[in-house]
Amino acid sequence: MAGSFSFLRRHLRLVIATGVLMTAAVVFVLLYFEPQKLVLDDRVDEPPPAAAGTPATVLSQGRVISRGHPGSGTTRVLRLQNGSRVLRLEQLNVENGPDLRVRLTEAGPRASDDSYRHDYVDLGALKGNLGNQNYGVPAGVRLDRFRAVVIWCRRFTYAFAAAPLSVSRQDA
Incomplete structure (x- = not known):
């Protein structure tokens, strides 16, 4: 367990950058492809x-x-x-x-x-x-x-x- 936290501390910038990129990818998919519209009716x-x-x-x-x-x-x-x-x-x-x-x-x-x-x-x-x-x-x-x-x-x-x-x- 301590090894995991050590890795996170050593690579904090990489972990943050990965999180930001993944969040941006999810936001892009939701805004551009709008998959939610396939299950929501108007x-x-x-x-x-x-x-x-x-x-x-x-x-x-x-x-x-x-x-x-x-x-x-x-x-x-x-x-x-x-x-x-x-x-x-x-x-x-x-x-x-x-x-x-x-x-x-x-x-x-x-x-x-x-x-x-x-x-x-x-x-x-x-x-x-x-x-x-x-x-x-x-x-x-x-x-x-x-x-x-x-x-x-x-x-x-x-x-x-x-x-x-x-x-x-x-x-x-």
């Missing part, structure tokens, strides 16, 4: 968008499919009475992860992850990995160009889930 329950009390027109509807992580739910693109468009995720259930984004992409729902890195419109951060949520589609975006909605991990350039998107040219 539930969002936004009501369907409404404009002047009239129902929205459904321009497209698709089922969420699993990509890199399990996923399910429904996507709908709605045109409100005022002409604005909203992407609605309903009963979404995907694994949580770091820096998840909602994208419209020209690549299909089963395309390679590399194809999702180009020709997309980012609708913003995923509000929650569970529930119902709405994302405004910017004016001027031609929806007939896009073939999928993708839940995209921007940090690791990785598709968590996707859904087909099919909007006719006249509705775009």
Whole structure:
């Protein structure tokens, strides 16, 4: 026992430096990779968008499919009475992860992850990995160009889930 303390006293700087480096490594992993998000859920329950009390027109509807992580739910693109468009995720259930984004992409729902890195419109951060949520589609975006909605991990350039998107040219 005395030998152990003797070693620690002789190598105190090394022991402290090792402790600092290990602590820094743990902090880095928790902040950058965010592994805790794989076990923590964020539930969002936004009501369907409404404009002047009239129902929205459904321009497209698709089922969420699993990509890199399990996923399910429904996507709908709605045109409100005022002409604005909203992407609605309903009963979404995907694994949580770091820096998840909602994208419209020209690549299909089963395309390679590399194809999702180009020709997309980012609708913003995923509000929650569970529930119902709405994302405004910017004016001027031609929806007939896009073939999928993708839940995209921007940090690791990785598709968590996707859904087909099919909007006719006249509705775009």
